[in-house]
Amino acid sequence: MKHDNLESGRDALPLTAHDVDLDRVWMNVAAEIWPEPIGAIERSARRLLGSPGLARALVTTPSLVLSWLLASVALLVAGVVATQTTGEPWIALLLPALAGVGVAYAYGPGIDPAFELGQTMAVSTRMVLLTRVCAVFGLNALLGLLATLFAPGIAGLTLGWLLPMAMIAALGLAAATSARSATTGVGVALAVWGLIVLGSAYGTRDLATAVQSDALLPLYALGTLLCGALTLFMTNGNRWNRGFLWS
Amino acid sequence: MVVAIAQKNVRVEGLVQSFGRQTVLDGIDLEIGRGVFGLLGPNGAGKTTLLRTLATIVGPKRGTVRLLGLNPAQAGERREIRRQLGYLPQQLGYYPNFTVFEFVEYFALLKEMPAADVRPAVVRAIERVGLADRARSKLKTLSGGMLRRVGIAQAIVNDPALLLLDEPTAGLDPEQRVNFRALLREIGERSSVIVSTHLIEDVAAACSEIALLDAGRVVFNGTPDELTLLGEGGAGDSPLERGYTRVLAGARA
Numbered sequence: 001m002k003h004d005n006l007e008s009g010r011d012a013l014p015l016t017a018h019d020v021d022l023d024r025v026w027m028n029v030a031a032e033i034w035p036e037p038i039g040a041i042e043r044s045a046r047r048l049l050g051s052p053g054l055a056r057a058l059v060t061t062p063s064l065v066l067s068w069l070l071a072s073v074a075l076l077v078a079g080v081v082a083t084q085t086t087g088e089p090w091i092a093l094l095l096p097a098l099a100g101v102g103v104a105y106a107y108g109p110g111i112d113p114a115f116e117l118g119q120t121m122a123v124s125t126r127m128v129l130l131t132r133v134c135a136v137f138g139l140n141a142l143l144g145l146l147a148t149l150f151a152p153g154i155a156g157l158t159l160g161w162l163l164p165m166a167m168i169a170a171l172g173l174a175a176a177t178s179a180r181s182a183t184t185g186v187g188v189a190l191a192v193w194g195l196i197v198l199g200s201a202y203g204t205r206d207l208a209t210a211v212q213s214d215a216l217l218p219l220y221a222l223g224t225l226l227c228g229a230l231t232l233f234m235t236n237g238n239r240w241n242r243g244f245l246w247s
Numbered sequence: 248m249v250v251a252i253a254q255k256n257v258r259v260e261g262l263v264q265s266f267g268r269q270t271v272l273d274g275i276d277l278e279i280g281r282g283v284f285g286l287l288g289p290n291g292a293g294k295t296t297l298l299r300t301l302a303t304i305v306g307p308k309r310g311t312v313r314l315l316g317l318n319p320a321q322a323g324e325r326r327e328i329r330r331q332l333g334y335l336p337q338q339l340g341y342y343p344n345f346t347v348f349e350f351v352e353y354f355a356l357l358k359e360m361p362a363a364d365v366r367p368a369v370v371r372a373i374e375r376v377g378l379a380d381r382a383r384s385k386l387k388t389l390s391g392g393m394l395r396r397v398g399i400a401q402a403i404v405n406d407p408a409l410l411l412l413d414e415p416t417a418g419l420d421p422e423q424r425v426n427f428r429a430l431l432r433e434i435g436e437r438s439s440v441i442v443s444t445h446l447i448e449d450v451a452a453a454c455s456e457i458a459l460l461d462a463g464r465v466v467f468n469g470t471p472d473e474l475t476l477l478g479e480g481g482a483g484d485s486p487l488e489r490g491y492t493r494v495l496a497g498a499r500a
C-alpha cells in the first residue's frame with residue numbers, strides 16, 4: 001500500500017522491538033522453562049483442596065515421597081508373607097505401627113527444616129499438618145486394606161486393625177506436636193503399640209488379641225479422641241497470643 | 248484543611264516478651280512507617296525476638312502489636328498480615344533437594360499469592376537477588392551466600408508491605424551487600440522494611456531510621472545522623488559506631 005506522507009507510512013509499519021516489553025516477555029519465558037511442570041497429583045490436590053499452597057505442601061510430605069511409599073509397601077509385603085507362612089496376623093499388627101510412624105513424620109518443627117518460615121505463611125502450619133496427616137493416614141489405610149486382601153486366614157480381622165491404627169496414629173501425632181519432635185512421636189507410638197500388643201497377649205498367649213479383642217475397642221476409640229483433641233489443642237492458632245509457637 | 252498522616256505499618260506499645268523466667272523484651276514502644284528501619288544491638292538484646300513477634304510467629308506476653316493496621320491476635324487478620332509479609336529468619340532452614348525456583352515458588356504459594364501471578368513473581372524475585380543463572384540448581388549445591396539470597400528472594404516474592412530481615416547480609420560478599428542495600432532502598436520506597444543487623448555500614452547505607460536495643464529495651468530511636476551526633480567520646484572506627492558504643496555505655500551506666 002502506498003502512503004503519501006512519512007507519518008501514515010510509520011503508522012503502517014509492523015511492531016518493532018521498541019513496542020514490546022522485553023522484560024515481561026523474558027519473565028513469562030523464564031516462568032515456563034525454569035520450573036518443572038505441575039504433576040497430575042498436585043493438579044488434582046489443587047482442585048480438591050482449593051489451595052495451591054496446601055496442594056504443594058501435600059505433595060512434599062516426607063512420608064508420602066516415593067522412597068517412603070516403596071519402603072512401606074515392602075514392609076507390608078513382608079507382613080503378608082509372614083502372615084501367610086505362620087498363620088499369625090502379622091500384617092494386622094504391623095499396620096498400626098506403620099501408620100503411627102508415617103503420621104508422626106508428616107509435619108512439624110522436628111521434621112521440617114523451614115518450619116519457622118512456615119509459621120509466617122498465610123496457609124497455617126496447622127492446616128498443612130492436618131492435610132498431610134489425613135492424606136498419610138488415608139493412604140496407609142488403603143494400603144492396609146489391600147494387604148489384608150492378600151493375607152488369607154485372617155477373615156474377620158480385615159478391618160480389626162483400623163481402630164488401633166487410628167489410635168496409634170493419633171497418639172504419635174499428639175506426642176510429636178506436644179514435644180515438637182517427630183522422633184518423639186515415632187518413639188511414643190511404637191512403644192505404646194508394643195506395650196499394647198504384648199500386654200494384651202500376656203493372658204491369652206495370642207498376639208492377635210490386640211487387634212481381635214472387642215474389649216479393647218472402646219479404649220482405642222477413647223484414645224483416638226483424646227489424642228486428636230490434644231493435637232488440636234497444641235496446634236490451636238488462638239493460643240498465638242499466649243506465646244506458643246504453633247500457628 | 249486535610250492533614251495527611253503518614254501510615255504507620257508497625258505499631259508496638261508496651262511489648263513484653265518472656266520465655267520462662269527470662270524477660271527478653273521489656274516494654275518496647277515503636278512506630279514504623281514506610282522506609283528502611285534498622286535494628287541494632289548487641290547479642291541477646293532481643294532483636295530476633297522482636298522480629299519474630301512482628302513476623303507473627305509468637306504472640307506477645309503483654310502489650311499490643313498492630314501490623315499494617317491489623318491485629319495479629321485475630322486469626323483472620325493474622326492471615327491477611329501474612330499475605331503481605333516477607334520474613335527472612337536468622338537461621339534459614341531449607342529443603343536440600345528443592346531447586347531455587349521450587350523453594351521460592353513454594354513459599355509464594357503458601358503466602359496465597361494469586362496462582363497466575365506466582366511464577367512471574369518468582370522469576371522476578373530470583374532475578375532481583377542475582378540468582379537467575381542458578382534458578383534450576385538444587386539448594387544443596389549452593390554456597391552459604393547464595394542460600395541467603397534465596398532466602399531474601401522468598402521474602403520479597405510477594406512484594407510485601409512489611410519486610411522483616413534478620414541478619415540478611417550474613418555470608419554475602421561486599422559487592423552483593425552493595426546490591427542488597429540498593430534493593431532495600433528500592434523496596435523501602437513502597438514498604439516498611441525492618442532490618443536487624445550487626446553491620447553498622449549496612450545501617451548507615453540503607454536505613455532512614457534506627458532503634459538500638461539493649462537488654463530488651465529501646466535505648467535509642469532516631470536517624471543515623473542523630474546517633475552519629477551522640478558519638479563524641481565513644482569507641483569505634485566510624486562516627487556511627489562511636490555513637491552506637493556511646494549510647495550503649497550510657498544505657499548501661
